[in-house]
Amino acid sequence: MSARTTSSISPDESGSPQVGPELSTSSEAKVYSLADPLLTGQPSALLYQEPASTHIPAIPFAPPIVVQKKTGKRPSSPGHQGEAILQKGDYIFIKQNYQFVRIYLSDVIYVEADDKYSTVVTSGRKFVLRLPLSTLLERLTGLTLIRVHRSFAVNLAWVESFSDYQVQVQGQAVPLGRTYRTSFFEHFHNC
Structure with a gap:
């Protein structure tokens, strides 16, 4: 692992802080330094970026609200409506407050x-x-x-x-x- 170098980046002519160059090699994490225009030479923030090899690729996922807007239908959870009421002979079970209650027909x-x-x-x-x-x-x-x-x-x-x-x-x-x-x-x- 190579050593990291650190240095403050000075503000530009407008007085706003500028992101400095990379302070480490490409195989390691990247550290950037921001210089505060009021406190010359003092870093106001250090930005840290993980190396590309440690990033976990995103899993494509469409949130339910997006599916609803595109198709006009709400995505159904499996068995949700089927579990709300069950029939057995001359009585039914209705789901109330996470439990099934027996009701005679x-x-x-x-x-x-x-x-x-x-x-x-x-x-x-x-x-x-x-x-x-x-x-x-x-x-x-x-x-x-x-x-x-x-x-x-x-x-x-x-x-x-x-x-x-x-x-x-x-x-x-x-x-x-x-x-x-x-x-x-x-x-x-x-x-």
Whole structure:
């Protein structure tokens, strides 16, 4: 290893410090000295650069926000949505606060959608899932949840009354949309 030389670099005519020449050989780390115009001869900073052989090459990586801007879709984490709700027989497990909570299908009164989230309302609690209502309804089998509005699905077992514009479930008035009205009424024709 060869010895390093050090020297201060003087300021130029404008008074601003200038980066000096390399103070070591190319096989070693490079040290630069900056001279302060007020303290002549005193280095105000030493810059240290690693030799090229010790640099670790960068791994090409596109952050999720870049992927989202270019494709218009958020990158999905594997199994994220699949782990939010699990069904086993006549009950489901909903993930809440890093644990799965068992809910009997018969206890689900209605489900309310809010963009990409769904709130499952039971007789005693509310559970928020990061699943759209349409995806949630596809995953639940054997449950008599009927979509009655773009933001609501009700369990037919909990329906107390209904009119042309709303469904009453457990004291809660849920709107009945025009699009879903006919399919909702069909469930009661063959009684």
